[in-house]
Amino acid sequence: MSKIPVTVITGFLGSGKTSLLNHLIEIYPDKKFAIIENEFGEENIDSELVENIENQDIFELSNGCICCNLNQELYLVLQNLIESKHSFNHLLIETTGIADPGSILASFISDPLISRKFELDSVICLxxxxxxxxxxxxxxxxxxxxxVADLILINKTDLVEQKCISELREKLRLQNNFAEILNCAHSKPESKNLLDRFSYDASNVYQYILGVENAKNTSNHNNSHGIQSMCYSSHKPLDQLKIGMWLDAFLQFNQDTIYRVKGILNLAGVDNRIVLQSVHTQIQTTVGKVWNKNEERESKIVIIGKNLNRSVIEKNLNDLKA
Structure with a gap:
């Protein structure tokens, strides 16, 4: 049985998340959606704003922020979905406007029950x-x-001048140089390729890492908010045990400032690429393609976070070589 893809819709209060959700339902008529709604407050009214879908396909998570005390409730809803005879082939999660989606992504990466049944598709930020x-x-x-977004939608472009849109796009690029950025009005971008992007798929991570190499100024990308991205590479194989221990400690000690890690690892004594992903403190590794006999093996790791100490991180990673 194939895994069910999960798309997380995030964005600050009033950015147009529910309108995007309705747009996705409209342009993907062949999809059987299940929807998890979260609203911060005592009463969830967002479900009443979702159109063209049956009420039994909407699951409400109320009176809490999905990034804080709601993880257990989210787990229970997903568990009920797995155990029920509910028919759906794509899960949409709309977070509250004050939620950090990283914690949601971590649940899908770290929990064995959830990761066996669900597959992260992408994170769309309005x-x-x-x-x-x-x-x-x-x-x-x-x-x-x-x-942490893979796709950023600049919404309400009909309400501002083109100069404002261009300036905003530059600011977004400073915060996330790797996401695709699209303009839209009323949460309706011209592109129809909003779902089934599979940004977390091993082969797509590999293409992502290659793209980082070709991007300009990605080695130390900084902005006024302290959010940075850095790319580390090494032709010498890394020690599997050392990097596992270091990464676990690194993420635990920096869980408030390291948002995301992606990498292709060349491990000593391992014939395949190892694809690395992490969100906050949760780590996922999958076996990638076999290294070709005449291919130059190289580890590439991209780290996105706040106030990165590049020199210290590079020194630590250099110490992990076999």
């Missing part, structure tokens, strides 16, 4: 063109939402 610039300065959670 950015309000009208208010984003002001929110950048005072809302740290918005910066996190942008940093």
């Amino acid at each position: 950015c309000d063109a009208l208010n984003a610039s002001a929110n950048f300065e005072k809302e740290e959670i918005l910066n996190k939402q942008i940093a």
Whole structure:
């Protein structure tokens, strides 16, 4: 049985998440969606705003932030979905506007029961063109939402001048140089390729890493909010035990500042590439393609986070060589 893809929709308050959800339901009529809604407050009314889908396909998570005390409730909903005879082939999760989606992604990476049945598709972040610039300065959670996204939609472009859109796009690039950025009005981008992107698939991670090498200024990408990305590479094989221990300690000690890690690892004594992904403290490794006999083996690791100490991280990684 194939895994069910999961798309996480995030974005700050009022950015247009529920409108995007309705748009996805409209443009993917052949999909059988299950939807998990979360609203911060005592009463969840978002489900009443979702159109063209049966009520039994919507699961409400109320009175809490999905990134904090709601992980257990999220787990129970997913477990019930697995054990029930509910018919669906794509799961959409709309987070509250004050949620850090990293914790949600971590659940799908780290829990064996969930990862056997569900597969992360991508994270879509909506950015309000009208208010984003002001929110950048005072809302740290918005910066996190942008940093972990695979696809960023600049919404409400019909309400601002082109100059504002261009300036916002540059700011977004400073915070996340690897996500695709699309313009849209009313949460409706022209592109129809919003689902089944599989940014977390091993082969796509490999292409992502190669793209990082070709991108400009990715070796130390910094902005005024301290969010950075760095790329480490090494032709010498890494020690499997050493890097496992270091990465676990590194993420535990920096869980508030390291948002995401992606990598292709050349491990000593291992014939295959090892694909590495982490969100916050949760780590996932999968076996990738076999290294060709005449191919030059090279580890490549991309780290996205806040206030990265590049020299220290590079020194630590250099010490992990076999």
